[in-house]
Amino acid sequence: MQYRNLGTTNIKLPVVSFGAWAIGGWLWGGTDDEEAKRAIQKGIDLGVTCIDTAPIYGFGHSETIVGEAIQGRRDKVIIATKCGLRWDTEQGEFFFDTVDRNGESLKVYKNLRPESIRKECENSLRRLKVDVIDLYQCHWPDKTTPLDYTMDALLALQKEGKIRHIGVSNFTVEMMRTCLKKGKIESNQPKYNALEREIEAEILPFCRENNISVLAYSPIAQGLLTGKVTLDREFPYGDLRRDKTMFSPVNRRRVLNMLERVKPIAEKYEITLGQLFIAWTVHQPGITTALVGARDELQIEENAKAGAVILDEKDIHAIRTALEEMEPLQL
Numbered sequence: 001m002q003y004r005n006l007g008t009t010n011i012k013l014p015v016v017s018f019g020a021w022a023i024g025g026w027l028w029g030g031t032d033d034e035e036a037k038r039a040i041q042k043g044i045d046l047g048v049t050c051i052d053t054a055p056i057y058g059f060g061h062s063e064t065i066v067g068e069a070i071q072g073r074r075d076k077v078i079i080a081t082k083c084g085l086r087w088d089t090e091q092g093e094f095f096f097d098t099v100d101r102n103g104e105s106l107k108v109y110k111n112l113r114p115e116s117i118r119k120e121c122e123n124s125l126r127r128l129k130v131d132v133i134d135l136y137q138c139h140w141p142d143k144t145t146p147l148d149y150t151m152d153a154l155l156a157l158q159k160e161g162k163i164r165h166i167g168v169s170n171f172t173v174e175m176m177r178t179c180l181k182k183g184k185i186e187s188n189q190p191k192y193n194a195l196e197r198e199i200e201a202e203i204l205p206f207c208r209e210n211n212i213s214v215l216a217y218s219p220i221a222q223g224l225l226t227g228k229v230t231l232d233r234e235f236p237y238g239d240l241r242r243d244k245t246m247f248s249p250v251n252r253r254r255v256l257n258m259l260e261r262v263k264p265i266a267e268k269y270e271i272t273l274g275q276l277f278i279a280w281t282v283h284q285p286g287i288t289t290a291l292v293g294a295r296d297e298l299q300i301e302e303n304a305k306a307g308a309v310i311l312d313e314k315d316i317h318a319i320r321t322a323l324e325e326m327e328p329l330q331l
């Protein structure tokens with residue numbers, strides 16, 4: 001496993017981190033808690049020492065599972081969690097309708113108000129069973145709260161020793177600029193994978209210039225880039241991929257064609273397609289770590305190995321050419 005610094009800190013992040021959304025069992029068609037804990041522990045054994053979670057992932061469930069899985073090994077892991085998505089109050093900016101783990105309807109609001117952040121932080125510390133959160137990230141921007149107020153609340157939590165470092169997620173360059181006027185942010189967490197490269201235009205260069213780590217989410221495009229999403233694969237009810245345009249038959253076919261083209265590169269390194277695309281992601285200038293979701297020990301074992309892969313420049317380039325020349329996805 002290779003490691004890189006988190007922003008300007010001396011915290012070492014593995015290039016492959018554990019994405020703990022799916023293990024919350026919400027929008028991913030359920031989950032097996034014991035299997036999820038074994039996956040996290042296996043990840044730590046293999047050097048996947050950063051775990052990214054959030055209260056919204058299973059409405060507290062993912063954080064609880066992470067807290068249980070790291071018992072006795074707290075000193076080995078970097079815990080990254082988030083604030084700013086509430087399902088239990090109706091304040092802030094309405095985001096979307098959903099159902100909880102029991103099928104009850106819920107409304108999710110973006111809420112980065114200072115009093116909400118403080119409450120969320122206390123809840124996360126309790127669920128994770130830790131005294132301090134290593135990286136505390138605003139999950140999504142909230143139009144109804146000035147960012148200055150949000151930053152003041154986060155800086156106060158940092159001063160009190162409840163959080164070590166401040167990060168953001170899904171923030172634009174303009175929003176990051178506003179934050180930096182108030183204090184240091186060490187990371188941004190955007191969507192980034194070989195098929196969805198929008199951040200390369202502005203966000204990635206800005207983060208590089210300002211020494212802000214980029215924690216790339218959905219690095220294997222929620223499974224599409226592993227080659228295991230074939231035309232006949234069906235996703236169960238409750239799995240967000242079931243109705244996603246990205247997973248339509250025409251898009252699957254286009255991705256599978258592109259994967260055929262890059263397969264010889266994976267074979268050359270004796271790695272799987274999933275490992276090739278995780279490695280490709282973390283070879284892109286400015287990407288610090290790939291937050292890869294995993295449900296079980298087998299997946300994390302496969303994903304962790306990608307953290308040791310060093311790709312040749314010409315292969316990195318050949319993959320980009322294949323991506324640029326593939327039939328565009330219909331989104």
Ligand SMILES: NC(=O)c1ccc[n+]([C@@H]2O[C@H](COP(=O)([O-])OP(=O)(O)OC[C@H]3O[C@@H](n4cnc5c(N)ncnc54)[C@H](OP(=O)(O)O)[C@@H]3O)[C@@H](O)[C@H]2O)c1
Pocket residue numbers: 018019020021022028052053139169170189216217218219220221222223226228274291292293294295298299300302303
């Ligand atoms: N900040 C945000 O707004 C935001 C948004 C999304 C995600 N995230 C973070 O990023 C993390 C990862 O993103 P993601 O979960 O959306 O997508 P992802 O990492 O691209 O895909 C994860 C999914 O791919 C499949 N998979 C994983 N390893 C595999 C393997 N070795 N072989 C085949 N399939 C494999 C699994 O689903 P199946 O086994 O069911 O196929 C897994 O749940 C999340 O857990 C979360 O921490 C953050």
